[in-house]
Amino acid sequence: MQPTDDELDTLIRARLALLGIDLDQLPPGTEPDPETGSPGRETALASLRSFLRTTVPTLSEYRFDADPALAQQVAPPTLYPSNTTAWQR
Amino acid sequence: MSTRRAFLARTAAIGLGATVLPAVGDATATAVPQGEVDVEPRAAARHDLTELTLAEAATLIRRGRLDPVDLLAAYLARIEAFDGTYQAFNLVRADAARDEARAAARRGPLHGIPLAVKDNYFTAGVPTTANSFLFADFVPPWDATAVARLTAAGGIVLGKTQMGPLATSRATTPSGEVTTVNAWAPEDPSVYPGGSSTGSATAVAGRLATSSVGTQTGGSITAPSNAQNLTGLKPTMGRVSLHGIVPLTHTRDHPGPLARDTLDAAIMLSAMAGPDPADPRTLGLPPVPDLVTAATPVRRRDRARLRWPTRIGVIPGYADGGARTAFLDTLADIPGARLVDVPLPAEWELLTGRVFNDVRLPERSEPFLPHLRADLRGFGVSVLGWLRGALLGSDEYLIGQRAKLVLLERVLTDLFDRCDVVVQTSPVPFDILGLPELALPIGFDDDGLPLGTILGARPYEEDRLLAVGAAYQAVTDWHHRRPADPTRPAVRRTPPRLDALDVLETMQ
Numbered sequence: 001m002q003p004t005d006d007e008l009d010t011l012i013r014a015r016l017a018l019l020g021i022d023l024d025q026l027p028p029g030t031e032p033d034p035e036t037g038s039p040g041r042e043t044a045l046a047s048l049r050s051f052l053r054t055t056v057p058t059l060s061e062y063r064f065d066a067d068p069a070l071a072q073q074v075a076p077p078t079l080y081p082s083n084t085t086a087w088q089r
Numbered sequence: 090m091s092t093r094r095a096f097l098a099r100t101a102a103i104g105l106g107a108t109v110l111p112a113v114g115d116a117t118a119t120a121v122p123q124g125e126v127d128v129e130p131r132a133a134a135r136h137d138l139t140e141l142t143l144a145e146a147a148t149l150i151r152r153g154r155l156d157p158v159d160l161l162a163a164y165l166a167r168i169e170a171f172d173g174t175y176q177a178f179n180l181v182r183a184d185a186a187r188d189e190a191r192a193a194a195r196r197g198p199l200h201g202i203p204l205a206v207k208d209n210y211f212t213a214g215v216p217t218t219a220n221s222f223l224f225a226d227f228v229p230p231w232d233a234t235a236v237a238r239l240t241a242a243g244g245i246v247l248g249k250t251q252m253g254p255l256a257t258s259r260a261t262t263p264s265g266e267v268t269t270v271n272a273w274a275p276e277d278p279s280v281y282p283g284g285s286s287t288g289s290a291t292a293v294a295g296r297l298a299t300s301s302v303g304t305q306t307g308g309s310i311t312a313p314s315n316a317q318n319l320t321g322l323k324p325t326m327g328r329v330s331l332h333g334i335v336p337l338t339h340t341r342d343h344p345g346p347l348a349r350d351t352l353d354a355a356i357m358l359s360a361m362a363g364p365d366p367a368d369p370r371t372l373g374l375p376p377v378p379d380l381v382t383a384a385t386p387v388r389r390r391d392r393a394r395l396r397w398p399t400r401i402g403v404i405p406g407y408a409d410g411g412a413r414t415a416f417l418d419t420l421a422d423i424p425g426a427r428l429v430d431v432p433l434p435a436e437w438e439l440l441t442g443r444v445f446n447d448v449r450l451p452e453r454s455e456p457f458l459p460h461l462r463a464d465l466r467g468f469g470v471s472v473l474g475w476l477r478g479a480l481l482g483s484d485e486y487l488i489g490q491r492a493k494l495v496l497l498e499r500v501l502t503d504l505f506d507r508c509d510v511v512v513q514t515s516p517v518p519f520d521i522l523g524l525p526e527l528a529l530p531i532g533f534d535d536d537g538l539p540l541g542t543i544l545g546a547r548p549y550e551e552d553r554l555l556a557v558g559a560a561y562q563a564v565t566d567w568h569h570r571r572p573a574d575p576t577r578p579a580v581r582r583t584p585p586r587l588d589a590l591d592v593l594e595t596m597q
Contacts (some may be wrong), residue, residue: 012480019458019479025465026472032588034220037264037470039589044473047593049475051447058444059485062492075494077487088372 008049116561125151125198126356126381133569138163139296140571143353146299150201157190157201157245160299164203164247174266174275174575176260177291179208189245194319199360200243205298207289208249209256210236210344211333219335220252222263222467223460231373233333234368235302235344235361240444242360247298247318248431250288254471255305255453256337257596259284263469265587266578267531272317273538275423275575278584280538281591283313285597289347290317294572300357304334305526306341306449307597308516311503314528315541319569320346320558322354323516325549326523327374329358330365336456337597338449340490341520355384356526358551375549383552386563393563396556400507401544402431412532412540413512416561423560431507434499440492441518447477448489449521454478461476470592505547510557513543520597527554539567 016023024042025079033040039047064074066074078084124591128144138160165183172178182269183366190201208211209219211229218224232240240246251269253506259282260269271282272294283290286303290313293301303310305323314321322345329344336342346357362377387396397456401420408414420426439445454461457468461479476535480549499523504511513519519526532540546553562568587595 016476017478020462020474021458021465021479022462023465023476028420031266032470033466036262036466036468037266037586037588038466038468038472039470043589044476047590048476049482052480054476055444055447055481056485059488060446062439062488064491064495075491075498077490078342078494079490082178088369 002053004050009045011052011075035082041052122151122198124359124381126160126352126385128352130593131569137295139167140440141299142349143199143300143356143366144350146202147198147200147356155542156203158187160187160201160244161190161203163249164297164299165558167295168248169274169293171575172297174577175258175270175272175291175295176252177288177295177297178248179218179220179288181216182246186245195243196361197242198356199239202244202299203247204239204244205234205248205250205289205292205301206239206246207286207301208336209252210249212236212246212249212422215246215249217249217335219255220257220260220263221471222469223255223457223464224335229333231333234330234365236333238363239357239360239500241304244360248292250286250292250301251289252303253285253309253596254592255335255484256285256306256309257471257474258592259585259595260287261470261473265470265589265592267584267586276571276577280355281316283309284318284595286313286347290314290319290321293317293319293347293349296571298412300346300353301345302344302357302361302394304337305343305345305516305520305597306337307446307520309391309597310343310345310347311526311528311541313541315530315543316539318468318530318541318567318570318572319347319528320354320530320541321345321528322351322358322554323520323526323528324358324362324550324551325353325484325525327370327372328377328525328549328551329361330363330368330371332365332367336453338452339456341449341450341523342542343520344524351520351527351529351555351562352381352384354558355380355555378552380552380555380593384555386559388414389424393423393560394424394559397509397553399510399553400429401510401557402511403505404431404433404514405511407512407514412534413542415513416529416531416542419565420557420561423564426557426560431504431511434496434503436496437518440496441515441521445489445492446494446517446521447481448486450478451476451481451486452478470587470589471596473589473593474596489581493521500524501547509550510546510553511546516543519545524548525551527551527553527558529558529561530570531565532567533570572573
């Protein structure tokens with residue numbers, strides 16, 4: 001099931017709003033802001049919909065191993081402050 | 090991860106072993122301080138100080154045959170004459186630079202050398218805009234570590250260079266109007282000058298500065314170097330501190346030099362590199378090897394050869410029957426070099442392609458959240474990359490980070506078990522992995538525009554890259570060729586513009 005444009009627009013606006021970002025700071029429509037060159041909000045929404053439709057599914061479908069249990073054991077992310085501190089010393 | 094550890098250990102051993110490598114074959118050099126160079130200027134440089142490489146200028150200054158004040162004056166004259174056309178600089182520190190050039194105390198191997206610094210490096214008391222509305226009034230209270238090290242070595246910050254807004258695209262105004270041109274086609278702004286370290290490249294190619302520094306997240310040192318006939322060195326992640334550089338992507342930003350040749354790049358990186366307590370990414374790494382020695386050509390019976398026996402990996406699809414093929418043929422003729430065909434690792438296209446490249450984007454939105462909340466328009470034409478980053482979920486981000494480790498293992502085994510350096514057709518894969526890359530000039534196209542290529546190496550083996558570059562440049566002269574000066578006055582037609590979608594397509 002593919003989300004519709006309206007559903008994605010709602011998701012985008014809601015996600016940005018949760019971060020405190022108001023897309024309506026951009027000018028309405030598709031014309032860029034004449035002063036700053038920033039895109040119109042419809043242009044931005046179209047770009048963001050395209051991003052979500054391509055990037056999120058492709059990343060999320062990636063499998064580190066065909067066996068889900070073994071996939072969990074592959075390439076744990078190296079984001080550990082304790083290890084990093086010891087390594088640096 | 091045992092393979093990676095083995096490579097790191099081997100890298101450390103090579104770095105330590107540099108002290109017993111063959112000596113440079115110049116018996117006339119006397120009493121050269123450690124870490125400095127002694128390079129007799131070429132004939133072409135004797136009548137034009139701006140033609141001097143960094144190594145040549147540093148040699149003359151150390152010998153007392155060149156006054157840094159005169160060197161600086163020569164560059165300021167060219168900036169006055171031509172930067173209206175090039176638009177390489179955002180800001181020129183003419184008076185301050187003159188004061189510094191007059192300073193008598195010798196501080197190091199860069200003593201009196203005028204440098205162009207990308208405008209995303211903090212410079213104490215000097216505006217640092219990252220070419221963005223968001224930083225228009227920002228004056229850092231301190232220098233970036235890399236800037237502090239360059240000036241501690243005697244370098245003079247001649248000016249801050251124009252760049253892609255927030256280091257995204259080729260240099261434009263923050264609203265997208267093209268500014269900096271390629272020094273090889275100064276009257277035609279449609280000719281790609283490389284981005285985002287565009288001004289740094291144009292400043293060196295146009296002989297407005299002896300050398301320069303830029304940053305690379307997705308090709309921003311190697312691309313402008315290739316476009317403008319320069320030698321660019323993107324070091325391994327952590328080799329140079331990022332402290333005091335406006336971030337674009339924490340795990341992928343790399344500071345490094347855009348230089349006139351391999352030796353100049355080595356001198357610059359030697360000054361910039363090393364541990365910095367202010368940047369944890371620089372700590373606990375293999376020591377910086379003797380880069381200057383690595384970049385000094387070795388000759389035996391007047392013939393250039395590789396400093397170390399080196400297997401040069403050739404990936405499928407690299408040879409083009411033109412300049413790249415000629416590059417490979419030239420390398421193959423250098424004693425000590427051996428070309429080997431290497432396969433691309435499994436899932437190369439997927440793991441280095443656009444989608445997996447997108448996992449860099451949250452790393453630019455997160456540090457800019459206050460700006461995104463307060464002033465979306467302030468991002469100008471660059472805003473879409475930041476908004477995309479804000480939308481990517483943590484699951485996808487973590488998958489992307491884990492995939493980098495998988496890709497690194499494959500690169501270290503599938504590529505680097507078979508070769509010591511490898512040619513590249515794009516900077517992005519090794520930018521994703523934080524591996525070192527060297528950009529070299531390899532010829533010109535039918536329009537007289539420079540052609541370049543990229544070599545990559547294992548982590549922290551910049552010396553390997555420099556040794557190959559030095560040998561190649563010992564038998565070629567592409568790197569000595571300079572563009573003609575602009576002939577038209579600095580009256581510009583309406584410049585082309587990039588809109589937000591253009592920037593999205595090309596952003597690093």
